[in-house]
Amino acid sequence: MPSAAVLRLEIERALAHRFPAALTPAPRTIREVAATGISEVDELLDGGLPIGAISELTGPESSGRTSLALAFLARRTAENRVCAWVDVNNSFDPESAAANGVALQQVLWVRCQDRYEAKNAQNRKLPREQPGARPWTRLDQALRATDLLLQASGFAAIVLDLGATAREHGNRIPAATWFRFRQAADRARCSLVVLGRAAYAQSSAAVVLECARQRVMTAGETVLRGFKFAVRGRRERFTPIEIGTRKPPASTWQARAAWETEMLA
Numbered sequence: 001m002p003s004a005a006v007l008r009l010e011i012e013r014a015l016a017h018r019f020p021a022a023l024t025p026a027p028r029t030i031r032e033v034a035a036t037g038i039s040e041v042d043e044l045l046d047g048g049l050p051i052g053a054i055s056e057l058t059g060p061e062s063s064g065r066t067s068l069a070l071a072f073l074a075r076r077t078a079e080n081r082v083c084a085w086v087d088v089n090n091s092f093d094p095e096s097a098a099a100n101g102v103a104l105q106q107v108l109w110v111r112c113q114d115r116y117e118a119k120n121a122q123n124r125k126l127p128r129e130q131p132g133a134r135p136w137t138r139l140d141q142a143l144r145a146t147d148l149l150l151q152a153s154g155f156a157a158i159v160l161d162l163g164a165t166a167r168e169h170g171n172r173i174p175a176a177t178w179f180r181f182r183q184a185a186d187r188a189r190c191s192l193v194v195l196g197r198a199a200y201a202q203s204s205a206a207v208v209l210e211c212a213r214q215r216v217m218t219a220g221e222t223v224l225r226g227f228k229f230a231v232r233g234r235r236e237r238f239t240p241i242e243i244g245t246r247k248p249p250a251s252t253w254q255a256r257a258a259w260e261t262e263m264l265a
Helices: 004-015 039-044 065-078 094-099 115-122 135-152 175-188
Strands: 054-058 083-087 107-111 157-162 191-196 205-219 223-236 257-262
Touching (some): 054 065, 065 083, 065 191, 083 135, 107 135, 135 157, 175 191
Parallel strands (some): 054 191, 054 205, 083 107, 083 157, 157 191
8 A cells, every 4th residue: 555655746746737736835934023122031032922813911910911912002002003902891991001101192092991890980889899790791891892894904903902801701702703803914914913811812822921010119118119020921823943952041121011931941
């Protein structure tokens, strides 16, 4: 019986006049990336977050994921590009975004709130975190809004903020939704950045970064200077593998928002 290699050659020869190299996979190429504005993170990612793909920034609250997303939007809006922030739980702070260098006039802020919450919020009967809220309705709005924005093809970056969404609700997002977002982001050449407590996009994500806070930096006992964060790469697709090359080792530095990068062994 002919081997698999022989059969493959016979099939390719038979189809050569119609489909050249029908069974030969396309060569792996380097993805276009956009800098995050944090040099150490960009070095960790070989240049920045991928364009036309999904990137997930995961971690608990105050882990630095939002600061990293704001730094990325600051770079994108500084290039006079239009971006969007899909706010599922009304947690986006425009003043903090402006303080991080984001040009707010270049950002579309999508705030999700169902009619039940809006009516009771006006009457001051339903605080934002009260159990009577229905988070899945807001999440469904956010997914629909993200889909529309990706289809519009006019945004350089879209941040889908699921940071305050419970993991059980994030895990309910169908895999088909993430696959559709991945295809739409590729067509629109848009960087879709997802903030969450865990990774929800699974294989549809090109990059997954796990963020964590290291410590609070103070001057004396009353002055807050900033935070020190850590970023660990959990997934990175489309990266060429070269023998004899390694990414930079872990590094630390201090700034208004200091960061530390750490690579998996």
